[in-house]
Amino acid sequence: xxxxxxxxxxxxxxxxxxxxxxxxxxxxxxxxxxxxxxxxxxxxxxxxxxxxxxxxxxxxxxxxxxxxxxxxxxxxxxxxxxxxxxxxxxxxxxxxxxxxxxxxxxxxxxxxxxxx
Amino acid sequence: xxxxxxxxxxxxxxxxxxxxxxxxxxxxxxxxxxxxxxxxxxxxxxxxxxxxxxxxxxxxxxxxxxxxxxxxxxxxxxxxxxxxxxxxxxxxxxxxxxxxxxxxxxxxxxxxxxxxxxxxxxxxxxxxxxxxxxxxxxxxxxxxxxxxxxxxxxxxxxxxxxxxxxxxxxxxxxxxxxxxxxxxxxxxxxxxxxxxxxxxxxxxxxxxxxxxxxxxxxx
Numbered sequence: 378x379x380x381x382x383x384x385x386x387x388x389x390x391x392x393x394x395x396x397x398x399x400x401x402x403x404x405x406x407x408x409x410x411x412x413x414x415x416x417x418x419x420x421x422x423x424x425x426x427x428x429x430x431x432x433x434x435x436x437x438x439x440x441x442x443x444x445x446x447x448x449x450x451x452x453x454x455x456x457x458x459x460x461x462x463x464x465x466x467x468x469x470x471x472x473x474x475x476x477x478x479x480x481x482x483x484x485x486x487x488x489x490x491x492x493x
Numbered sequence: 494x495x496x497x498x499x500x501x502x503x504x505x506x507x508x509x510x511x512x513x514x515x516x517x518x519x520x521x522x523x524x525x526x527x528x529x530x531x532x533x534x535x536x537x538x539x540x541x542x543x544x545x546x547x548x549x550x551x552x553x554x555x556x557x558x559x560x561x562x563x564x565x566x567x568x569x570x571x572x573x574x575x576x577x578x579x580x581x582x583x584x585x586x587x588x589x590x591x592x593x594x595x596x597x598x599x600x601x602x603x604x605x606x607x608x609x610x611x612x613x614x615x616x617x618x619x620x621x622x623x624x625x626x627x628x629x630x631x632x633x634x635x636x637x638x639x640x641x642x643x644x645x646x647x648x649x650x651x652x653x654x655x656x657x658x659x660x661x662x663x664x665x666x667x668x669x670x671x672x673x674x675x676x677x678x679x680x681x682x683x684x685x686x687x688x689x690x691x692x693x694x695x696x697x698x699x700x701x702x703x704x705x706x707x708x709x710x711x712x
Binding site: 405406407408411424425426427429430431432433434437452453454455 | 515518519521522523525526528529530532533540543544545549550552553554555556557558559
């Protein structure tokens, strides 16, 4: 059973995480799911029903675009890639995350580096 | 792609009422996903159990899809077409009744010797058939909307105007919703009901709100 804080935080950061992954390289749906699980562990074992709606929202907003590509072996794959608009969005979300997580850490007295 | 997967996908899509492009996107993604999983050595059954029931997956897939709500004029046009269809069929039945009546009268004149002969078995049967037919026709007129909307998400009028009836989350409706939204017929509140359309965010009639349904454009 997932804990409440984890669930809320995951929901809030999934867009940032996916855009960041697609900034590395274009990926197809299944690849996104396996990569997330590899790097995020059990916390990020995403269901298809969780991933695709986020991809749709981002695609409709113009942050990512989909393209069918046929690999050498002949199986067509639907690749999602980051757009320019998406790159800007990623930068914005990343900055937000940096600032927010640093603020939380500070509030909780968990400062990592000494500011000021 | 094996039959089980295909049946699963069909069931998921059956639950979805969305603009055509959005529905195609969902179908393409699910199909590609199964192919990709298979290429990576994951069993289809595992994928299906992770995805959940067709209804669950349909609901999740539609959760971020924006619906384009149909406005008053488009819906009125669709309704007018449906009313016309029902009127034509009712009209045809009326003509049938008139012809039947005329034939009966002519026949009764031929039974000049004994007018009560008109009430023979054949004519009685035809009369019962006519009455039952009338009941059936009225029933059909009443059921036209709920049955077509529950089974197909649209009536003929809606089909021509490119409209779909869906639940607020974009999923297909069942008989419960189809009947609930038509109760406005029984309360004779057509225009008051329709007036809500202008003031609600999702362009719903009063009885749409009650049934939790929306009418969307197929685009």
